[in-house]
Amino acid sequence: MQIHDDKLQELARATLAIEAEAVRQLSTRIDERFVRACRYMFACPGRIVVLGIGKSGHIGSKIAATLASTGTPAFFVHPAEASHGDMGMITAQDVVMALSNSGGTEEILTLLPLIKRLGVPLIALTGNPDSLLARAADVHLDVSVAQEACPLGLAPTSSTTATLAMGDALAVALLEARGFTAEDFARSHPGGRLGRRLLLLIDDVMHAGTQIPRSAPADLLRDALLEMSRKGLGMTVVVDAADRVLGVFTDGDLRRALDRQVDLHSAHVTEVMTRNCKTIAPGTLAAEALRMMQEYKINALPVVDCERTLLGVLNMHDLLRAGVL
Numbered sequence: 001m002q003i004h005d006d007k008l009q010e011l012a013r014a015t016l017a018i019e020a021e022a023v024r025q026l027s028t029r030i031d032e033r034f035v036r037a038c039r040y041m042f043a044c045p046g047r048i049v050v051l052g053i054g055k056s057g058h059i060g061s062k063i064a065a066t067l068a069s070t071g072t073p074a075f076f077v078h079p080a081e082a083s084h085g086d087m088g089m090i091t092a093q094d095v096v097m098a099l100s101n102s103g104g105t106e107e108i109l110t111l112l113p114l115i116k117r118l119g120v121p122l123i124a125l126t127g128n129p130d131s132l133l134a135r136a137a138d139v140h141l142d143v144s145v146a147q148e149a150c151p152l153g154l155a156p157t158s159s160t161t162a163t164l165a166m167g168d169a170l171a172v173a174l175l176e177a178r179g180f181t182a183e184d185f186a187r188s189h190p191g192g193r194l195g196r197r198l199l200l201l202i203d204d205v206m207h208a209g210t211q212i213p214r215s216a217p218a219d220l221l222r223d224a225l226l227e228m229s230r231k232g233l234g235m236t237v238v239v240d241a242a243d244r245v246l247g248v249f250t251d252g253d254l255r256r257a258l259d260r261q262v263d264l265h266s267a268h269v270t271e272v273m274t275r276n277c278k279t280i281a282p283g284t285l286a287a288e289a290l291r292m293m294q295e296y297k298i299n300a301l302p303v304v305d306c307e308r309t310l311l312g313v314l315n316m317h318d319l320l321r322a323g324v325l
Helices: 005-029 032-042 055-069 112-118 132-136 158-178 182-187 193-199 221-231 251-259 286-296 316-321
Strands: 048-051 074-077 095-100 122-126 139-142 235-239 245-250 300-304 310-315
Touching: 005 158, 032 095, 032 122, 032 139, 032 158, 048 055, 055 074, 055 095, 055 158, 112 122, 112 132, 122 132, 122 158, 221 235, 221 245, 221 251, 235 310, 245 251, 245 300, 286 300, 286 316, 310 316
Parallel strands: 048 074, 048 095, 095 122, 122 139
Antiparallel strands: 235 245, 300 310
């Protein structure tokens, strides 16, 4: 069987339109029941235990992962496995969220007496408000859809999309309620790019000790240029006898000196350096250093203590190598 390219595109657009409409309809169902579900989950001293089987199980696993990564501890339990020992993973401190489009999934219904015996709140997301699961729940969230995107009306498509969207709505509402920040998110994603951006400190990437390009106020400009070349950071920090920062001399300062026709052999570095240069304190996030460099259009920062004593030097290339940019 052959199918025309236009027909493939038509089917794809129809699928997206049907699923978009299913999600749009959910906004009319955000009411006091949604609020009650959020309250149960917000007040939960344990974990949100998500149940689902088949495609609902896949969606449930994703919802649990989203909750856990946004400040609401959660995990997924397969209902069939729960009947064979994993029910012990659910405690009286938890909240159970059960997903079933029909609301009659046998493996979940089997667990209802045990869930009720534990006395834990039960939140059900189903496509059938009259189902046994919906009636047994402390809170039922209606995720029913007018039609599946599948032309046969069989494969869960719109229904799973709607359930996932409702799970995201719960997660985001709880995220805001908990005051969850980008830094909190990064702590649960330390291996990702966001984790590197938000958790990495400048202390971890700065140049210290003999790697720091240093010049004395009495140094000739040519000597400062040699120090810049030796250390390869495109700058040198001018410090006094106590190692306190007086200024910096950068590639930009060199270009300006050449424009002024300054004698590179006789001038002193203090004549052409940038005084009152920008600095940064140790223990600062690398992301903040990047923000400063971008704001002030500079490529390097001396790292100093409260007395402006030089501790290290950080440049843009260090942040690039660390994956902060």
